[in-house]
Amino acid sequence: MNALVSVKHVSKQYHRNGEALHDISFELHAGQVLGLLGHNGAGKSTLINALLGAHQYQGSIRINGLEPVTQRDQIMQSLSYISDVNVLPGWMTVAQLLNYTEGVHPSFNRSKADKALKQTDIKPRSRIKTLSKGMKVQLHLAIVIATNTQILILDEPTLGLDLVYRDTFYRHLLEWFHDGERALIIASHEVAEIEHLLTDVLILKHGRPVLQTSMDSISDDYFILDASDEHKDHIATMNPLSSQKGLGTTKWLLSSQYAAQVKALGDVYGVKLADLFLALQKEKA
Incomplete structure (x- = not known):
């Protein structure tokens, strides 16, 4: 079985700040959940940006066989990203966002999104800027669930959320994950919170891997x-x-x-x- 994510000898050098990543390699297949761990400045965000095609890097990255920088538009058909910072347009209502996504994303399943949102307190006519942070995260996840995303990258997705929202988020996430051939990358400081979700772990320190192994x-x-x-x-x-x-x-x-x-x-x-x-x-x- 081909890897959904293949990273080989990836490094990233900044002219002013020096080396942010050094010789990172791993593969992710369907059914694997990778915990990407490290304190601030460890290189997690740099690696995620490389996977998303947001900047150049040294080495090789393939997402479903595609290169992130030069084939980013194709990659985004099967890869999604949820960060700790809300990126949803606050001026839109929930219904308008769903309508827009349905119009631009060829594989968006509106009924699946509606079903996911019915399990929350989010109202279709609410403006996104009026939603709590927990609701925004739930809305973002509902949109991801309604696409054919195979690979999902989460960057501190529950930062600042209370226990109820965290529990609901991870419950819906696992339901989506086990309903297909998917791979998941979770970058988080909350190690104890995500430990039970992981199959593999990569711990970075100063841009270098200090532990890379399976949870078993x-x-x-x-x-x-x-x-x-x-x-x-x-x-x-x-x-x-x-x-x-x-x-x-x-x-x-x-x-x-x-x-x-x-x-x-x-x-x-x-x-x-x-x-x-x-x-x-x-x-x-």
């Missing part, structure tokens, strides 16, 4: 040891990724290669993506 591999490759401080010198020789001091004990994030050696030293726990993300961000560059 994380539990196999790392673990947390909660051990008495009397063992700290011995455990420190095992190159722990991080440590968290407690009352008389310390929690250590370790590579699974040391699992047998520390079995008798304390309690062993599974590692969460958020633990790994924080540890890798704190590591010295």
Whole structure:
């Protein structure tokens, strides 16, 4: 099966600010959900803009076999993007936006959009500028759901939304995702919030990949040891990724290669993506 997204040795150099991306490679097939993680300035937005064809880059990117910069109009027939900043025209009503989209997008399914919006509090005659941020995000997703989008890129989509809107957004997103051969990229700071959605993860730091793996591999490759401080010198020789001091004990994030050696030293726990993300961000560059 051909990859829906193929990224090979992609870098991005800015004349004034230097290198923003360095040698990024990955593939996404139908059914995969990639978590694109990293703090501000890590390179997430630069990579997303390259995927969208918004700027030049070094290396190779193919979206459904097409190159983003030179074949952007064709790519946008199967790729959609939702950012944390509202880009919908505020002067339009909801109905006007749906009418416009129906007129310009050949695969837009109006009835599917109407069905999605009926599950919300959004009224057709409401002007978009009067909607709350949560409603705008729901409206944007309803439009995406009503097209033949195969690849969806989300950039901090629930930033600033309350728990109810976040839950509704992800519920509708998953219903859409599992209703076809699709791939999804989610860039977010809310690691714990999206962890259960992901099949794969790419963590960037200063434009470079510091972790690139499947979610299934994380539990196999790392673990947390909660051990008495009397063992700290011995455990420190095992190159722990991080440590968290407690009352008389310390929690250590370790590579699974040391699992047998520390079995008798304390309690062993599974590692969460958020633990790994924080540890890798704190590591010295």
